[in-house]
Amino acid sequence: MxxxxxxxxxxxxxxxxxxxxxxxxxxxxxxxxxxxxxxxxxxxxxxxxxxxxxxxxxxxxxxxxxxxxxxxxxxxxxxxxxxxxxxxxxxxxxxxxxxxxRMRSDRLLRRPAPPRLPGTTGRPRRHGGEFIFGDPGSWTAPDAATTTDIRLYGTVTARAWHRLHPRLTHRTAWTAQHGPLPIIEGTVILLQVDRLPSGATAKPVWLW
Known part of the structure; x- marks a missing residue:
């Protein structure tokens, strides 16, 4: 409380x-x-x-x-x-x-599961590779990107990656969910600016 x-x-x-x-x-x-x-x-x-x-x-x-x-x-x-x-x-x-x-900068999301190859046995994969907000090496090339110059913020860059989802568990809000948990895909946007009008440190903003 x-x-x-x-x-x-x-x-x-x-x-x-x-x-x-x-x-x-x-x-x-x-x-x-x-x-x-x-x-x-x-x-x-x-x-x-x-x-x-x-x-x-x-x-x-x-x-x-x-x-x-x-x-x-x-x-x-x-x-x-x-x-x-x-x-x-x-x-x-x-x-x-x-x-x-807006999402916290320490989040980890998942990519779509890769296509199932012919002859593959076992349970189909539900999740693909990791997309770690704090690890640029896990991002790969964005699906869309724009750059704009703004008087108050300097150079503003937005990058977007499509079809990312969290790996849900049967806890907290999902405890009453029966059966397999849903795959909830969305677009993740990373917004970065050169400076803030207040003079504070400009930190990246993650959106979903």
Missing amino acids: PYLRGCGNDTHIGFAGWPYSFVTALETGRTSWTTPLHARRLAPDNAATVTAGQLRDVVQQLIAAGQWQPDDPDMWIVADAGYDGPRLAFLLADLPVQVLV
């Missing part, structure tokens, strides 16, 4: 606080203003389930209100590294959404 800090009489007192999950809408155009749409308190073990339920409610309300039509582009769901992107994508796969989540 997180702890909040309160101030009073020149003292700092820590007390237990409840975590909440918020869904907000980012306004169009070049702005950082957001509109809160939904809030729900989290229990210790249900963050992904609660978040997916909130997002499903919001998306279905937008569709019912006519804010999204069948010919419109998919809606984007953007979340920080504390959210389980593959889990959200799995739970919301039936909705017209695209999930974009």
